[in-house]
Amino acid sequence: MKKICAVLAIAAVSSLMAADGEAIYKAKCFSCHKENAKTSALNKSQIIAGWEASKIVASLQGYKAGQGGPMKAVMKPIASGLSDDDMKAVAETIAAFK
């Protein structure tokens, strides 16, 4: 029984690590949204630092579905490359930026 619990605990931890918001941000968002998301991406986006995580997820889901502002074509392939878990993780990272 103890052994089973340990295995489950390890599985839970590694699934948390599968979507590492900070790593996703650095790899896929930093190049445009910059340090702590305080820069307007390509001089076009709003500054997303400190947005509610739910608002960021909604925005990313929108881009994935083909919605957004005049520059949505830039965000579509990026959002499409994120799973729901990835979006949640990266949104929480950005929401924590001050």
Ligand code: HEC
């Ligand atoms: C190649 C540059 C680029 C990269 C990389 C990029 N973005 Fe963007 N992002 C933009 C642009 C340009 C816009 C404005 C699009 C529009 O007109 O709606 C934008 C808009 C957004 C918005 C909505 C802000 C607004 O103005 O409404 C969010 C949220 C966002 N990006 C999150 C992300 C996240 C999260 C990542 C990484 C997974 C990411 N972006 C990667 C360029 C980029």
